[in-house]
Amino acid sequence: MDNTISNLVKISELLGDGQCHDGTSIGKKCGITRAAVSKVIKKFKEYGVEIQSIKGKGYLLEKPLILLDAKKIKKNIKTLSLIIDILEKVGSTNDYLKNDSDQDNKVKICVAEMQTKGRGRLNRQWHSPFGQNIYFSLRCSFQKDMSELSGLSLVTGLAVCNAITSITHADNLAVKWPNDIFVDQQKIAGILIDIDAGSNGFCNAIIGIGINVNMQNALKKEIDQPWNSLQKITGEYIDRNLLCAELINSLMNYLERFSKSGLSDFINEWKERDCLFGKSVALMSGQKKIMGIGAGINAQGHLALKMPDKTEKTFFSGDATLLK
């Protein structure tokens, strides 16, 4: 973690008691100069963090803010050898890992406090304000053919649900094929996987995950579909460090099982969380709109739809919408 973000973490921890602190005492307690304190406060304001500057008194944080902290995350993860880069600001965590010079076969993770070019599926943008949500990418490789990786996004979706459930105890998380996480028909998380064929029969994958955690507001132009966040659902502010650690633990477990046995291990879990099953679905596949009833997934992870003529068809790509 670079020095700038560690100063952000220290000051947010201090202001986290909800009291007013003046610049000099913040500097002393955090072991930094008064000028460095002003720089951090200025940055917080630029990033949209609600901090009041009270004349003659100091600074006051208006809402809780627990920033990402490598120590807290590492304390709670089971795989000790992982490399985790925590960034204050990045274009996209997926692109960061793609362009990273250290491309060996080890698992590498990047988490950021904000993204300026967060990417969603189908060339959409992913709204990524500072300090509120999880913007996470994990790079790994599989000794599999590209075609065998079609189930990877589904398995990732289940791992995300598992991690969220163990931190929040929310019991109504559902997956929407191929890789959205929904609560009551509102999107709470999304997955974007970039895959390329490596050498020696390996495929490299960058698994990008965005989870709406403590986000309370967003303008329609920022998110153009119904959305929700974990704080809105549970009524509680969530420490993203704990969720991030749980996400890593859950992913390591699910990805290892996927690597060994493929998708077959997960078919039942998918059934339990599949929000399209038995429902009227519209699937946009290229320019075509296909209507059918959700009938689960096949062994490759393709979407099965029961067609109006009662036959069943499977689709390997597309954008599915649940019809009311």
Ligand code: BTN
């Ligand atoms: C979607 O539902 O359309 C996929 C959203 C994926 C967003 C995440 S946030 C971390 C990673 N970096 C990105 O630029 N995108 C993914």
